[in-house]
Amino acid sequence: MENRHKRVFLAAAVCSALTAPIHAEEQRESWQILDPGIERQEFSSPAINRDDFEIGPYIGMLSIQDFNSDVLYGMRAAWHINEDFFFEGNYGSSQADLTSYEKLSGGAPLFDDSERDYTFYDLNLGWNALPGEIFILDVYALKSDFYFVGGAGSTDFLGDNFFTLIVGAGFRMLLNDWISWRFDVRDHIFDRDAFGNNETTNNIELSTGVTFLF
């Protein structure tokens, strides 16, 4: 009998000991109202092929003040910063012939042949002032831009380097997604002291070229 009583008490004691923490756990859980499992917002950054750069050769005529007009060759590269503005760099060369005076006087030439090499580089900011579209029949619609450029550069001519200002305008037509065709008119303005006194010269460039976008 005593054994049975003991067993009942023991059983009761064990049961209460086991259930007590369970009750406490249940209570604690019931306080937990907020769900901490906030879903993280996922972002993906696709590496889309960009073509903000263009580079290509060009050819044209350069009319050098006091000299003749001659063929001009060059390379042109541009970085399109946004749809409105681009940075542009040019490197080109041409060669001056005899001055009118040298031709008429028939005397000894005033400059060496190597001094008649006209090479230049410049850095410009371009502004796509008039974006447009060109339609060829009803088959093609090509993007075009009429732009202005302005900048500065260096001209190596008659044995010296001259600080040169560039102003100009041009027209660009995109033949497809990665080839463009450009026409440009530029004035290369610099002060030259080769004939004794310092004078401002305007050297007009007319050129055309293709560039490749990448």
Added chain:
Amino acid sequence: MMYSLALASAGAAAQDTVFSATVVEPYLDMRTQPGRGYPVFYVAERGEHLELLRQRTDWIKVRNARGIEGWVHVDDIGKTVDGSGATLALKGPDFDSFTRRNWEFGFMVGDYDSTDTLGAYLGWHFTRNLSVELEASENFGDYSDGRMITASLVHQMFPQWRYSPFLTIGGGVRQTNPRSTLVSTQDRTDNTADVGAGLRIHLTRRLLLRLQYKYYVVMTDRDDDEEVNEWKIGISAFF
């Protein structure tokens, strides 16, 4: 990337990875050409899938399931999701990207010792405050021309400011060529050291204006070193 690969339509450029976007906003404007002035010729609906073909400046060329191609602004593509439902982290450059820029390129004109000067530089920001810059410049005087290459360490104190001042210290090499109209003298090459200060101003999107002053010491072979003040203004873009 894998999701986009999985979604890539069989016909489209099999060798290239094709990224896709699904419209979640009510609509998405597609323009005929990359520019805000070009007409909207197609409006993609919510749920429509678009392939992202290429990006030019702030515009992305897309193609829908029916093969219609047009240009969408990058900010609008930034509101679409990819195949896994993740938002495409694409947006145009803004002031926030200015404060977190990594690279900076620009060109400057100004006055070097009362002569015209011209230069181009490339800068790499390795922390938000510090950057290294490499600059090539040329100046054109009445008596001599010079070419200079300098490397500088640039510190900007307040990268989060739109008008962000900076200090710079550096060194380089300078080549001086006397003008051909003068009695012939030798070209010479000297080392230079410089300190300076300046201001970068975020103009709009990717463009910034840069003003700077530098004090150069040109270490010549003669008894005295040349001390030169240089002021420059320039336009730069960051990426």
